[in-house]
Structures are given as C-alpha cells and as structure tokens.
Amino acid sequence: MAKALKGRGADVGITMIARSVNSMGLGMMGGGSLDDALGELETGSADAVVVLENDLHRHASATRVNAALAKAPLVMVVDHQRTAIMENAHLVLSAASFAESDGTVINNEGRAQRFFQVYDPAYYDNKTIMLESWRWLHSLHSTVENREVDWTQLDHVMLRQ
Template sequence: PLVMVVDHQRTAIMENAHLVLSAASFAESDGTVINNEGRAQRFFQVYDPAYYDSKTVMLESWRWLHSLHSTLLSREVDWTQLDHVIDAVVAKIPELAGIKDAAPDATFRIRGQKLAREPHRYSGRTAMRANISVHEPRQPQDIDTMFTFSMEGNNQPTAHRSQVPFAWAPGWNSPQAWNKFQDEVGGKLRFGDPGVRLFETSENGLDYFTSVPARFQPQDGKWRIAPYYHLFGSDELSQRAPVFQSRMPQPYIKLNPADAAKLGVNAGTRVSFSYDGNTVTLPVEIAEGLTAGQVGLPMGMSGIAPVLAGAHLEDLKEAQQ
C-alpha cells in the first residue's frame, strides 16, 4: 500500500512514507478550534514562509488533500479559501454552523481596509530579507482572512471588531493600550470576546456532585498509571529544541515507598514493564505523595505515549541486568 504523510515536522512515520507533502504548521495556517468551554475560535497565520524562501512549497493540509481529491475526481479545485472549507463543514455537519460566526470572513473591511497584522512601529521589514535581496518584494497577499501581512491596515480601538492582533494607541505603553480596546479598564473587549459558543449546558446542570467515581482501590500485582506532566518535555514539538532538552528531566517511573518495598527496589533501580508489545525500562523515583497501587510516568517523553494515562500495568518488575 502507498503510505503518504502530510505533516509539518519529521516523524518516524515519515521515514517509511512513499510520498511526503510539507504541510503548514499552526503558525503558518488559519483554522478553527473548539476549546473546553465549547467556544469556536479562529486562529490566524502569523507569516508566509514563501516570503522568506521562494523555494518553499508548503500548503495547509486541507489544500493538499482537496487538491488530491479533486485530481482523483478529475474536477476543478473549488476550495480556494478558508471560507469555502468552513461552508463545506457547516453543510456537512449542521451542528457546527456556529463556526462561521467565530470570526468575519475574508471580505471583511473597515472603511475599505483590511486589518493590520503589524503595528505602525514595526521596523526592520526590509532588513529581514536583506541577505537574499536588498529589493523588498511585495508583501504576501492573504486571501483567507481579514488581515494583511503588513503594517498597512486598520487598527482603530473604536473599530467594530473582536479580532485584535496587537494593542497600540498613541501615548500609551502596550499593556495600558489595551484599556482603549476594552469597555472599561480591565473589562471586556468593546465588541465582545472573539469566537462563539457552539453549545450551552442544560438547565439542570451537570452531575458533578451526584455521579462521583468510586474511590481508587489498589490491587495486588496491578498498578494504574498516574500521568506526570512537565513544562519542559511533555510536549512533542517543543522537546525537539536543544534549549528545551537541556531543561527536560530524564525519563523515570515513580513508585510509592510501599510498592517499592514489595518489589524489592530502591531509588535508582531500573524496573521494566511491557505495554502494547514493547518493553520499557526506567529508573525508579520514590514518591511519598503517590498512592500505593499507582505508578507515575512522565507523559509525552520518548517511549511514553500520553494514551498510557490511566492504563494498568501487570508485569512491573526489576529489570534484568
């Protein structure tokens, strides 16, 4: 079978792919996310990679996939803007109709102007590409959103909009400039928070206080994995940066003192367990605050997938030397 990978970073899967298509990252594309509040919020492209390297061939994943699909069906590409994708999603899944109101479409203007991504004081724009050419090319044109890739555009605090890429007002420092965009000092934005709620909770509320999970009960020969998250190391993307790697802890497994005594291991002893056909070996750390019958693992680190949170181990033992 043909293995095709569409991604913005190199992964192990990519090494075995027959075809690799370079996709834009979250900073290089636009889209919609739905947060834990149930609010649909739009995110916007920060910069155009091709502006800094004309050899770059990088598209949003939906552009790649739609182009391939259109080619297979021998038809014209009809998703040329993000708005077309949003319309298609709404038509297919009416429950997500609210995402269309999460932000204005690409035709939005204030007094004929798009919204500026950059403040007027933005400097050094020409110097950014001086190593390539001292002749500054035309700024990239954004066909997907209401923003410009430049300082030219509208940024009036009184303009009727919720999308504010930066806060600037004459005579004010940047933190205090936000006061000009709010209905009162420290209040809400003049024209509402960005995004739109897709659903509301029922009038009866949720059963947080009546549907209480049973208390954890340890079982002999069985351990439940308690997830430990680290600011430096648990994120798949940031852990690739050398500066982050210098702050990452070494992988470990945390044990309650009672469990460590039962297994006959001490801090620093290497123990092993198997999961999904793989054997993992880690040094022990003693954790007084960890409940007996549970083990702590640093989620997201090499060999420790986040899906392990809450899973159970049954073959935990001291590793053979």
C-alpha cells in the same frame, strides 16, 4: 486540589482538557481510536492510511505502529515537522505549521476555534511551496475526483455544504 480548596470555602472550579488539539472534535464526530485504526491496518482491511500532523509513536508503541504501517499498500504523511513515521511513508507532503496557516480546531469546550496565519513560509523564498494540510487534502481529493480545486480560502471550506 480543587475539592480541598472548595472545602475551605474558596470559589474554585476544575477544567479537564484533552491531551491533543482536536481530540474533542474527533470524539464529537464519532471518530474511532488509534487502536481501531491500527487494527484495520494489521488485518489488511485498509487500502491506504493518511497520517495527518501526528506522531503516532507518541500514542502507541513504535513496534506496533511500524508493523501496522508496513502492511498498508499506501502510507501518506502530511506534517509540518519531521517524524520517524515519515520513514514508513510512500508520500510525504510538507504542511504549514499553525503559525503559517489558517484553520479551525475544536477546542476543549467543544467549540470551533479559528486561527490565522501570522507568518508566510514563502516570505524569504518564493519558490517554497508550503500548504496547510486542509489545502493538500482538498487538492488531492479534487485530483482524484477530476474536478477543479474550489477551496482556495478557509471561508470556502466553512461555507461548503
């Protein structure tokens, strides 16, 4: 359509966007594909798998995903919505949604784009423990490393070297 409009003299452009948030960031970091990750699980090369805010059944066949996850000694899911992947998990951590959290994504232009919390999940019930996925991961890493949790604000993550 853009080419046809351009042919008629219109000042147009075209923008290609990735299918999912942070897809551009994963590519820029040199991250592997889902197919690569499933292959690692299928061959028994992985000790554990963390499924982070993603329904893998949307990107590969449920049969293959479930078979691969069944071979993992540890499956951890961190997500803000319930997915079928959680049925295969040894540990599920409830993460805050984008509206309930602060964070950074890499947008379709390859730029870091911050977002900020607009809703506190503990507002109506102060017993609610709902953390951003990056907070869960940092807490787990700090526990494994036997050190204090030192990222308490998003800026601490951004300043870390």
